[in-house]
Amino acid sequence: MNCREFADRLNELLDERRNPRADRALAAHAADCQPCDELLAGHELVLATIAHLPVVPASSGFARRVVARAVPEFRPVQKLPASRAWLALSTLLAAAAAMLLAVSLVWYARQGEPVAADPNEIDRDHGSAIAGQGSPRRPVVQGGTRGGSLALGQSNWIVNVPRLPSELRRNYRGTLDNLATSLPQTVQRLDEVERYAPGIKPLRVSFRVLMEALWRAMPGGEDGPATKSRTTRWGLEPHALA
Amino acid sequence: MSGQGHTEPSPEGDLQTLVRSCLAGDQPAMLALVERFRGQVFGLCYRMLGQRQDAEDAAQETFVRVLKNLHRWDPERAFEPWLFAIAGNRCRTALAARKRRPVPEAAVEHLPDTSPDARPAEHLAEEVHLALAGLRDDYRQAFVLFHEHEMSYAEIGASMEIPIGTVKTWVHRARRELIDKLRQRGAIPDQATVQNVLPKDL
Numbered sequence: 001m002n003c004r005e006f007a008d009r010l011n012e013l014l015d016e017r018r019n020p021r022a023d024r025a026l027a028a029h030a031a032d033c034q035p036c037d038e039l040l041a042g043h044e045l046v047l048a049t050i051a052h053l054p055v056v057p058a059s060s061g062f063a064r065r066v067v068a069r070a071v072p073e074f075r076p077v078q079k080l081p082a083s084r085a086w087l088a089l090s091t092l093l094a095a096a097a098a099m100l101l102a103v104s105l106v107w108y109a110r111q112g113e114p115v116a117a118d119p120n121e122i123d124r125d126h127g128s129a130i131a132g133q134g135s136p137r138r139p140v141v142q143g144g145t146r147g148g149s150l151a152l153g154q155s156n157w158i159v160n161v162p163r164l165p166s167e168l169r170r171n172y173r174g175t176l177d178n179l180a181t182s183l184p185q186t187v188q189r190l191d192e193v194e195r196y197a198p199g200i201k202p203l204r205v206s207f208r209v210l211m212e213a214l215w216r217a218m219p220g221g222e223d224g225p226a227t228k229s230r231t232t233r234w235g236l237e238p239h240a241l242a
Numbered sequence: 243m244s245g246q247g248h249t250e251p252s253p254e255g256d257l258q259t260l261v262r263s264c265l266a267g268d269q270p271a272m273l274a275l276v277e278r279f280r281g282q283v284f285g286l287c288y289r290m291l292g293q294r295q296d297a298e299d300a301a302q303e304t305f306v307r308v309l310k311n312l313h314r315w316d317p318e319r320a321f322e323p324w325l326f327a328i329a330g331n332r333c334r335t336a337l338a339a340r341k342r343r344p345v346p347e348a349a350v351e352h353l354p355d356t357s358p359d360a361r362p363a364e365h366l367a368e369e370v371h372l373a374l375a376g377l378r379d380d381y382r383q384a385f386v387l388f389h390e391h392e393m394s395y396a397e398i399g400a401s402m403e404i405p406i407g408t409v410k411t412w413v414h415r416a417r418r419e420l421i422d423k424l425r426q427r428g429a430i431p432d433q434a435t436v437q438n439v440l441p442k443d444l
Contacts (some may be wrong), residue, residue, distance in 0.1 A: 011410075011414050011417070014417070015395070015410065015413070017392075039421070041430075042421040042424070042425065042430050043417060043421065045366070045430055046370060046417070046420055046421060046424065046430070047389060049366050049367055049370045050370060050389050050390055051389075051390075052367070053367055053370065053371065053390070054367065055281065055285065056284075056285075056288050056294060056297075057281070057284070058280055058281075058284040058297075058298055058301060059298060062276070062280060062284075062298070062301070062302070063273045063276040063277050063280060064273065065302060066272075066276050066302050066305040066306060066309070067269055067272045067273055067276065067309070069302070069306050070272065070305070070306045070309035070310060071269060071272070
């Protein structure tokens with residue numbers, strides 16, 4: 001062992017809080033090397049002194065002064081009572097159900113209802129009355145003069161509808177408006193819940209993003225109101241979602 | 243043995259109960275928490291700042307911050323590293339403010355004399371105390387936390403927000419510098435200082 005190794009080994013043993021004199025290799029080198037022996041002795045003396053340094057106590061009344069300073073600015077953190085926890089859960093479930101309803105409406109709108117066709121058009125396109133067979137976009141329903149039977153497409157129902165019929169669009173908007181009316185109450189309850197459980201805030205943010213996507217998904221929704229006012233419309237104020 | 247299977251509550255369990263009571267605004271619990279750690283925190287502040295009044299101010303500030311931010315402590319983690327992190331920051335702030343003051347003050351108080359016939363051990367204790375005050379602040383804090391408060395390198399690293407390797411380096415350097423200072427002052431006998439023993443690149 002050389003002096004460098006001695007110093008490294010000494011530090012290792014002290015790091016492990018072991019007695020360096022108990023290490024045979026270290027003790028053997030120290031017995032043959034006076035500077036290293038003095039280095040070892042110096043460490044032992046200093047660390048023994050550190051362990052017995054007098055303890056200087058704080059002045060009396062220290063704890064009382066601390067609490068007196070801390071208490072005026074202290075806000076107790078109350079544990080969420082069980083009833084509140086159930087309220088939070090039910091509010092979240094209601095919000096999730098509303099989200100699911102909105103998603104379903106959009107999906108249903110995208111499916112497209114079969115539109116009653118002009119009987120004359122059906123006559124002309126008899127061969128293509130069945131959707132997917134030549135009719136470019138819309139499945140058709142034969143009118144009453146044709147026996148009232150539905151000539152529904154046997155191909156898929158996912159049809160590109162360039163524009164929803166106005167009645168369907170009105171119903172869709174009406175449903176979303178009802179949702180917006182009930183949302184402020186939900187939002188208020190969510191505010192209370194978030195004070196106790198900040199972890200659910202990301203759920204609200206996700207909900208807002210989804211609602212905006214639904215609005216845009218509605219035919220003509222791209223031309224809808226600006227994002228900020230739409231956010232307000234849904235009762236989700238921007239500052240509450242920061 | 244009681245024979246009734248009664249188990250003593252663990253210190254950690256006691257602490258968590260105490261913290262919960264503090265969070266609920268229970269003032270006796272706050273007093274108990276301060277009393278429990280007062281010695282350790284004040285001890286660190288005194289080693290770092292060298293003056294009783296400064297140490298008391300820093301310790302008081304530490305506990306006020308601890309109580310105000312107790313809700314941020316993660317019960318899954320040890321309490322002491324978090325506590326000493328706050329104490330260390332308060333000390334560093336006080337040291338920085340002290341360096342900015344234009345009028346130099348007496349840097350370090352002397353340790354209280356326990357008897358008029360001071361024995362060599364007490365002289366050495368005084369010398370060690372003064373030598374500690376002469377160390378770089380980071381080295382001193384790491385050294386005191388390791389050797390006086392017996393914290394692990396991992397806990398010190400968490401408390402000072404530095405890697406474990408850095409903590410080790412600082413503690414090793416602190417040991418070396420302490421011995422050098424003490425030898426230069428003649429506080430411990432020598433025939434060679436650490437610098438003469440070790441290669442220059444260490």
